[in-house]
Ligand SMILES: *[C@@H]1O[C@H](CO)[C@@H](O)[C@H](O)[C@H]1NC(C)=O
Ligand SMILES: *[C@@H]1O[C@H](CO)[C@@H](O)[C@H](O)[C@H]1NC(C)=O
Ligand SMILES: *[C@@H]1O[C@H](CO)[C@@H](O)[C@H](O)[C@H]1NC(C)=O
Ligand SMILES: *[C@@H]1O[C@H](CO)[C@@H](O)[C@H](O)[C@H]1NC(C)=O
């Protein structure tokens with residue numbers, strides 16, 4: 001086991017060593033000391049490996065070592081023989097295999113007045129824990145491949161991994177004292193040999209007793225603040241009250257460790273209050289440091305952060321009023337790489353941020369608000385997927401099926417149909433509704449995790465915004481002088497032959513109406529999955545044509561690339577076409593598709609990028625910026641198609657960008673996390689996707705536009721479109737089915 005950790009650490013070090021970041025002495029922070037905030041890893045990198053295991057600790061150190069002097073946080077528990085081990089909970093059964101190893105070991109103890117049932121460290125000698133008990137991950141969203149592999153760590157073991165700083169938290173001094181075990185004695189012995197930088201505790205009596213026992217020049221005493229209504233055992237006062245008297249706190253501690261909600265409260269709807277409390281500024285005035293706890297990339301703090309954990313750290317360390325002095329986190333690299341200017345590597349380079357229905361992670365896709373947000377968030381290219389109403393009005397929406405992105409199901413359920421040419425499930429289609437009817441609907445926020453209550457997007461804006469006609473979209477793009485636009489055209493053949501709608505003519509005239517065809521300052525991308533559609537836009541030389549390849553491909557052989565080159569300047573491919581992941585969520589390898597396309601001067605865009613952590617491979621540490629870095633810095637795509645342009649923008653550009661400060665973002669090599677694991681522990685490799693064939697690229701000519709409102713006379717051609725009566729039957733038969741489908745399915749699925 002130890003062998004593979006060693007290998008893994010080497011890998012990380014090798015990637016980092018090339019890009020050591022020189023510290024900038026001119027850096028000025030609003031922390032008490034003026035130094036950058038401390039990154040404190042709770043139980044090491046507990047977001048990936050079981051907390052406080054050797055792997056978690058060494059990984060925390062290797063992923064943060066280039067960013068200041070991070071601390072490893074150990075929650076101290078004592079064994080029967082008075083030895084210190086690191087485990088967050090007083091009960092060991094939630095984070096170790098102790099219940100299996102000692103099935104009869106369950107006990108009930110009174111802890112701060114309450115009965116707690118479980119397995120307790122103080123019933124075992126350290127040898128009994130060491131020899132047979134191993135650590136497990138106790139949070140479902142985190143990898144379980146390390147479970148049962150790693151022994152519990154003692155404080156000595158943690159010190160042995162040589163953390164730049166060591167932080168011991170003593171949550172239960174009173175409990176251990178009641179059972180004739182002395183935390184103070186253990187700490188005094190430990191500090192003789194090991195430098196402990198911080199000792200924290202929620203028990204005031206313990207902190208006061210430590211005042212004479214540690215060298216305060218070397219070891220800071222920190223008051224751990226629990227929830228406002230929890231009662232502090234020494235004073236019998238509530239923590240919420242104690243924290244109001246910071247002068248008294250200063251008499252026994254040099255800082256406080258508080259849940260982040262004390263600093264920036266979140267309301268019942270899970271939105272941040274408009275302003276922070278004065279806790280940090282008040283504490284700093286008293287000369288008290290403030291450390292904030294409760295950070296984890298896979299536990300979204302508030303809707304305001306749009307599932308981007310970097311946004312949350314920045315809120316606490318880089319707002320205009322203060323910076324906390326440190327953050328306690330389960331995902332230390334995201335916290336460590338907090339200085340945005342470190343991402344400035346790419347300033348001025350041609351990596352495009354292309355939206356997917358505007359900033360559809362923040363506002364309902366394709367609405368005025370989503371586009372406005374996208375522009376504010378720094379998108380280069382805003383996109384419009386053009387849909388047509390029955391009367392030919394062009395507007396922007398993800399798909400012609402209005403069921404997902406609007407309130408259509410409530411109003412027009414009876415108009416639902418199944419159109420296999422467009423999608424398998426039934427829907428309410430824009431081309432079956434008049435524009436006036438569509439305008440009676442409201443936009444509706446979609447999310448890849450609709451069924452997971454905790455991962456909905458900005459619910460306060462669920463139905464906010466207005467639908468945007470193509471003409472208005474083009475006007476907006478002109479007025480706001482965005483760098484470019486992407487017009488996406490789907491289903492052109494179906495619209496022509498079945499609905500008498502000529503989407504190509506509509507788009508062409510809208511573009512020329514707004515003179516997009518006679519300028520070159522704003523880039524125009526025309527995107528389609530149909531090469532015949534793309535060839536219709538060949539006449540305007542400034543237009544760039546983009547083939548969207550929605551199926552996964554494993555390879556792009558030369559003859560296919562040569563064929564594509566006849567039609568397009570760029571391809572837009574799903575993430576899995578460039579970078580394969582295993583079924584259990586680790587990156588595996590990169591395909592050659594990007595190299596093959598770029599060798600022919602075909603740009604490659606990757607889509608669709610979203611922030612929500614369950615879409616991310618474990619190698620990205622639940623941090624969407626890690627995924628962006630992997631595609632941009634790691635693989636070298638030309639653009640990312642994203643629903644969260646703010647996050648891409650945060651990564652790619654920064655106002656304080658300085659091209660000479662070439663400090664790179666830490667990047668896990670593709671397959672890096674996997675390479676540290678035994679093959680037996682992993683799901684079998686996923687079969688590679690098939691290669692792209694020439695036949696997949698060449699599309700048939702477009703059918704002519706039929707006049708569907710003309711009666712089909714005896715001399716006419718009745719085969720082109722099914723008559724209204726036959727599809728009418730289909731509608732009725734499908735209403736029940738479609739209701740069920742809508743209730744059960746999330747509207748997004750494989751596209752992510
Ligand atoms: C990052 O560091 C630079 C100097 O190195 C500083 O000017 C800038 O303000 C820092 N950025 C943030 C967000 O703190
Ligand atoms: C186990 O630990 C996790 C993470 O701390 C927690 O969410 C969960 O509630 C715990 N389970 C029990 C049974 O205490
Ligand atoms: C650990 O397990 C082995 C085999 O199951 C057993 O012989 C040994 O006594 C156990 N050690 C402890 C300390 O319980
Ligand atoms: C968070 O979002 C809510 C709702 O949009 C807003 O009222 C609030 O001011 C935001 N808070 C911060 C700190 O931006």
Ligand SMILES: *[C@@H]1O[C@H](CO)[C@@H](O)[C@H](O)[C@H]1NC(C)=O
Nearest residue numbers: 471506507509510511513514
């Ligand atoms: C083009 O502009 C004219 C006049 O401004 C307008 O009447 C027409 O509807 C526009 N056509 C399109 C397709 O936007």
Ligand SMILES: *[C@@H]1O[C@H](CO)[C@@H](O)[C@H](O)[C@H]1NC(C)=O
Nearest residue numbers: 565596597598599600601602
């Ligand atoms: C790609 O573009 C470069 C520069 O425009 C040109 O020199 C090169 O020949 C092109 N390669 C191919 C395969 O078209």
Ligand SMILES: *[C@@H]1O[C@H](CO)[C@@H](O)[C@H](O)[C@H]1NC(C)=O
Nearest residue numbers: 500705706707708709710711
């Ligand atoms: C379609 O047919 C109807 C009825 O014959 C006619 O009024 C209308 O002008 C035709 N539309 C087109 C675009 O030819």
Ligand SMILES: *[C@@H]1O[C@H](CO)[C@@H](O)[C@H](O)[C@H]1NC(C)=O
Nearest residue numbers: 703715716717718719720721
């Ligand atoms: C009638 O439809 C068939 C099959 O779609 C087509 O081949 C034929 O050209 C059409 N005839 C006319 C007069 O449009």
